[in-house]
Amino acid sequence: MPTAVIDLHAPYAKRVADALNNKHLKTTLGRATGRMSAQRDNAMHAVDGALLRDQVRQMKAYVLRNWPDLLEQLESNLIANGAQVHWVRDDAEAIQAIVQIARRANVKKVVKAKSMTTEEIHLNQVLEKAGMVTIESDLGEYIIQLNGEPPSHLVAPMIHRRLEDIAEIMQQKLDMPPTLDPEVMSALMRAKLRQEFLTADMGVSGCTFAIAETGTICIVNNDGSDHLTATLPRVYVALMGIEKLVPTVEDAFLQYQAFCRSATGQQTTSYLSMTSGPRKRPDADGPEEFHVILLDNGRSAMLANGYGEALMCIRCGACLNVCPVYREIGGHAYGSPYSGPIGAVISPLLPLGVTDADKLPYASSLCGACRAACPVNIDLPRLLLDLRDDQVQDGKGSLFDRSAMLGFVQTMKSQFRYEQAGKLAGATTNLMTNFSGGNLKFMPPPLSGWTQSRDFPVFARKSFRELWAERQERRHAIQGGTPAAITKRADHS
């Protein structure tokens, strides 16, 4: 049987426990993320990666500073190109707009390109409820859709599944003969999905970036599903988070190259599909209708609340691949379409309905690997600390945390209390080592969480101040010329 699916609506602690209890998850994630991050390293070192990151950051900061003007420019160019533009404040308005477009065009079947923004508004479920057949067309997305799962990574949706799991899903859902040959499995998917593409009425994609100066929606992928989604159905809808802007064509290609190198370690993906409008009248193919949905859904509030830096994210997934927490628990434990360090930042800020979203900023060791990997140099550890700080300011910290911090503050305010606490800790931990063979292998709760995986550090028997005072005393005795010291020096000479 494929390994169990994590309940995304379960409490955070249970999601994490379920992920950690999945014996295959860590191995699968470790192998895949290790390979992806090594590929990213190589690809960024093959060019002037530092300059590339600086320039993408500069460009994205410019976008945010000129955000409303660039949105208006994009809108006017899209309309001039023949596209229909819909502004929506939240998921409900987005769903209403897409369902209306589909109903008006008498849509029965929808093919979807891989898109985290559509996951954000739970589009598949909504379209199914409205009576439309919805098929994910990205290879990985299609297989996990068959298994009733959401994606667990920004660019590798099926990263949590082993080959054996995938084969079993395909045997159960598609009557595939038993095989572990990825070539055979892919050939079957090609035949299956080709039929869906040729008969779909509407294609829905996200938007990797949109070029304001031309009114062009760009989508990027390797298997070709995005390009087919934008090409074959008679109606094409692109759902775009309003931050996915670039000012010029040159900026688009700069971000594109940073994206490819950071996401998969490639110079370029196999396909970059740039749609500026519906098919021109004499064109042989392409959609007759082209709709662009501009979705806010909390993004403007993120800017207002001081988290604008996170809006520069280009969704490459590089921070996930290097995160020691993500590599242990995978994407589903976050309970949000957006996982990893960037998910831990934006999930509590966007209205995504994530269970225990306020705990996600603590799903980080603050090691800084995410900041080092980010192609936009987003300071993710600082944003996570800011979120934690906001929670404390809002009185949302746990009673234990508040009490512990209060005790810490009171101790640190007084030299006497500080010194006494140090002496107590030194005496206690040194006493305890006598019962555990020299190292502190066991501690009482809540410190037992620490000693489950490593020894607890033993406090020094004497504080630095005490050692310093003793040293000074010895030195003073020598330099002061006490008879004993002089005799000793004379003996040595």
Add this chain to the structure above:
Amino acid sequence: MTARDDILHQLRTTLARPDLRFPPVQTEALTPATRMTVTSAAGDKLALAHRFGAELVKLHGSYQIVESVAEARMALINQLLVWKSAEAQSRKGYRLETSQENSVLSWQPDLLPIQGIDDALKDMGFQLVVPTSLRSAESREAIRFIRCGLTGVEAAFASTASMLMPSGPHTSRVTSILPFRHLALISFERLYPTLESWLREQREANTLTDFLREHANVAMISGPSKSTDIEMNLTLGIHGPKFVHAILFGKPEET
């Protein structure tokens, strides 16, 4: 207030706040003088053709470089014959007759960089199929089982083995994405060192934005369709072509 006005108003109000943590008040747009060129390639057209080919091979594609149009025409016919034979050999057991085995999905022949291809292919038993409208189910069915696609390129970039394909009345998009095999004809004059060099040329000629807006879609294709979704195993030909072959042709001294 409409959603549009609401969103824009909120953004403008926020950006006017002096205490806003991010973005900084002073932000500079990148300019042609400051914007970097990410990859690099150098040399005459022949060197660029070799670089293009080497990069395409890294992407699991294949290539040939020939000097003249006549040689390119021969290379094209040979490649199609090789592929036809490979297709026949790959079909084991029950053989599905689709009547499309000898068809080649193509751009309008006069938009291909080699003239007279349709006649040359006819002599070899191949038939060029140029889609004119793919709206009906019947028209889609008529091309569904065609295994080879033949295109030119708007531009090709040596440093990444990328090919730019604009949509148009006679340059159907499906030609390069539906068939299992894609053959691209690239004359040296369409070959650029990097995509940035093409962007620069178009911007200086004032044609860059018009180029994107005049075509409903422009695709940049770099190698075969691929995926590593199945536990990081690389598989080719997921939705688009499994085989991409480029025939680059032109005089070596053309720089």
